[in-house]
Structure formats: structure tokens, C-alpha cells
Amino acid sequence: MRYDFEAEIWRSSGASGWFFATLPIEVAEGLRALHGPRAGFGSLRVRAHLAGVNWDTSVFPDARSGSFLLPLKAQVRERTGVTAGDRAAIRIDLAI
Template sequence: MIIEFEGEIFRWDARDDSAWFFTAVPPELSEDIREIPRPYRGFGSVRVRARVGGSEWSTSIFPSSQSGSYVLPLKKAVRDAEGLVDGGPVLVRLDVLDG
């Protein structure tokens, strides 16, 4: 399953003074992903191949306890390469590998 969406980048401050950056998969697409039969993985994660601009990487998306949508972590190398900033837009393509 391949999905594309535009999201907003948001920051989550970890307890150890480091920050993580994410974007949320829209609720309707998160529901489609949730319906794919697959074995349970830690934290309810789903393996994906992500693409933002010219950057592509393997990672996992995780269900957010606050929104119920999946969230995609955006690592620093990708943010730097693609000029992504907190609060800015991001166009994402996900190839869902689990399922």
C-alpha cells in the first residue's frame, strides 16, 4: 500500500533534553493502515519506506496516544537535506511494508 499526504511538522521534547520531529498521517489514511492485517509489532509500529523530496529511508510509523493517527519520525538528516522546519509543511509518500 502506497499513500501520499501533506502534513505539518511538529516537535516533541523528550525527557533527556533532546527533541524529536514528526508529522501525522491524516486520520482517514491512518484508519486504512490500521485495517491491514499484520502481526503485532512493538508499540503498534508499522514498517514503512518513507520519501520526502529527494530523501528516502526505511523507518516505522507509530500510533499516537493523543490523536489516534500514526506519526512519522523525521530524522535530522532528512530535515536538513529537505529544508524542513518545525511548524512547516511536508509532502510525504509512504510505502507500507507490513501487511
């Protein structure tokens, strides 16, 4: 299953300073519909696509937003030129 969406890139306030994109609620609802309760409690493997860069990762449930978070590691941010505050077109494909 493929999901295309736009999301703002943000940086966590924790010591690690990880960068994330929060998936839109409608994408999260689609993931939960496909995977049932498991999608609400655990991570889901995905292939992510951003500005011509593809990588394998997972999306993680986020109780605060009621959605899922897509982590953006430093290598991806450097290759794509995105940083906190940017809006980005993102695609995720669920790993089978």
C-alpha cells in the same frame, strides 16, 4: 500499499526534541484496516519519501492524536530543508 498526504512537521516538547509528522486520520484508518488490531498497538515498517529523500523507518501509533507518527531524523530534515511548522508532501509505502 502507498499513501500520499500532506502533514505539518512538529517538534516534540521532550528533552530529545524529536521531529514528527502526524499522519492524517484517513491514512491511519487505512493502515488499521490493512493490519487489524496490530496496527493500533505497534509500529509498522514503511519506506518514507519527502522532497526527493527516501528512507526506511517505522510509523508509531499515537494515542493522543488517534493516528500514527512518522519520525523525521536530523539527516532527513537537513537534506530536505524542512523544520517545525512546515507543511510537507509525504509518501509512505508499507514494507512487506
